[in-house]
Amino acid sequence: MAGIVHILNGPNLNLLGTRETDTYGSQTLADIEAACATRAGELGLSVEFHQTNDEGVLVDRLHAANGKAAAVILNAGAYTHTSIALHDAVRAIEVPVVEVHLSNVYAREDFRHRSMIAPVAAGSIVGFGARGYLLALQAIADMRA
Ligand code: DQA
Numbered sequence: 001m002a003g004i005v006h007i008l009n010g011p012n013l014n015l016l017g018t019r020e021t022d023t024y025g026s027q028t029l030a031d032i033e034a035a036c037a038t039r040a041g042e043l044g045l046s047v048e049f050h051q052t053n054d055e056g057v058l059v060d061r062l063h064a065a066n067g068k069a070a071a072v073i074l075n076a077g078a079y080t081h082t083s084i085a086l087h088d089a090v091r092a093i094e095v096p097v098v099e100v101h102l103s104n105v106y107a108r109e110d111f112r113h114r115s116m117i118a119p120v121a122a123g124s125i126v127g128f129g130a131r132g133y134l135l136a137l138q139a140i141a142d143m144r145a
Contacts, residue, residue, distance in 0.1 A: 003044055005140055006069040007036055007133065008061050009051040010077035016102075024102050027130045039134045043141040045070070055079050059089045066093040071122075071140040073133060075100045080115050087116040096122035096143065098136040102129050 009029060012019060017028035027035075033049040040047045048069070050061055058076060065072045074097050076086055090097045097117070104127030105112040118124050123139060125132040 003046060003070050003141075003144065004068065005040060005045050005047050005071050005073060005137060006061065006065040007033075007047050007049045007073045008058060008065075009049075009075050010055075010058055010079050011053040012077055013075060014051050014053070023108075025129045032130045032133055035130065036133050036137060039137050043137055045137060045141060047137075055083055055085060058083075059085050062086070062089040062093055062097070065095050067095075069095050070144060071095060072097045073100055073136045073140070074098070074117060074121075075102070075133075076117055080105075080117050081111055083116050087120055090117060090120040096140070098122055098139060099124040099126075100132045100136050101126040102132060103127060 036047050072095055079086055099117045099121040125135050
């Protein structure tokens with residue numbers, strides 16, 4: 001499998017840069033995409049980057065990654081805490097999924113402490129801001145080495 005990593009971002013992440021910057025930082029999603037493309041290149045990987053506010057589109061993107069992507073990085077936003085459909089989709093596909101959250105969800109409200117993704121993910125990286133995506137790419141490169 002070629003080293004393509006699909007990076008999927010869920011609801012409200014299109015507002016990064018202006019949204020709750022104390023929690024999520026000042027980088028925009030476009031900044032994160034550019035940083036991921038650079039790091040992926042250094043690691044011998046390439047990235048396809050998507051954002052949607054629609055839960056069903058995330059399910060479709062996970063299905064589409066199967067058999068095409070070497071790995072998926074998934075920040076499902078608030079759907080992380082609610083979506084059995086995303087849990088089932090991650091479970092249904094062969095491709096490893098790395099869960100990423102910018103904020104430390106375990107240091108926030110109780111409703112953010114439960115992840116539907118974590119039990120079916122290859123691993124989770126939370127609380128390191130935008131750097132979390134780069135750490136996920138590093139983990140994927142290491143897993144493939
Ligand atoms: C988030 C954490 C979620 O709880 C929240 O709903 C988000 C962003 C993060 O990256 O920290 O939208 O996934």
